[in-house]
């Protein structure tokens with residue numbers, strides 16, 4: 358049983374009092390009530406350039422762009438759980454959230470640095486069905502981690518057609534708070550969810566892991582030095 362733990366809520370809506378923000382904050386309240394240390398990240402307030410695709414992160418272990426990303430990445434790496442909240446734009450996450458995923462990028466694919474963390478997804482949209490789809494997608498982030506995977510704690514997608522506001526929707530606020538509590542409970546109970554995305558994980562372990570491992574071991578004194586030591590330090594390279 359874990360008694361000191363951190364939950365980070367990431368909001369990618371540009372609207373500080375919008376529906377996504379309200380739901381993520383309510384989830385953080387729920388997690389806090391269960392003993393979590395909580396932190397909110399409002400992405401639109403951060404300086405986050407686009408990924409340049411240079412793959413320097415694979416060599417240096419850090420992104421070479423001088424903005425707020427590396428500090429945010431450290432915050433996420435040190436969290437026990439991450440609540441990802443994005444508005445649904447064009448039937449998907451918005452560009453601000455996608456940019457965070459891009460920036461975590463190939464380094465995450467190579468090192469599974471978010472592995473072992475609990476992920477929850479939250480989304481607001483006009484259509485409840487669209488919001489649920491986005492929230493579910495977010496909640497699966499990292500599930501097929503090559504060397505270590507994330508666990509999905511749950512998701513909440515809600516529709517706000519006709520100008521409805523999350524702050525006035527008691528049932529949605531209750532569900533958001535319950536989701537936060539669930540995340541905290543998963544951490545405390547160290548739940549492993551052995552059957553989550555089992556098909557994807559089998560494929561990943563059959564193809565991705567052997568190929569990556571081979572490359573990393575062969576290049577451990579050269580290009581893959583940083584990745585090798587990250588995986589070795591966490592006993593993930595066999």
Ligand SMILES: Cc1cc2nc3c(=O)[nH]c(=O)nc-3n(C[C@H](O)[C@H](O)[C@H](O)COP(=O)(O)O)c2cc1C
Pocket residue numbers: 370371372375376377378443444445446447448449481482483484485487488517
């Ligand atoms: C650019 C843009 C695209 C959108 N695309 C969709 C969509 O595909 N489906 C949908 O149901 N709602 C869509 N919406 C509505 C938003 O998801 C909705 O207003 C939501 O409450 C915004 O979240 P926020 O309040 O956290 O900012 C879109 C809104 C914008 C601004």
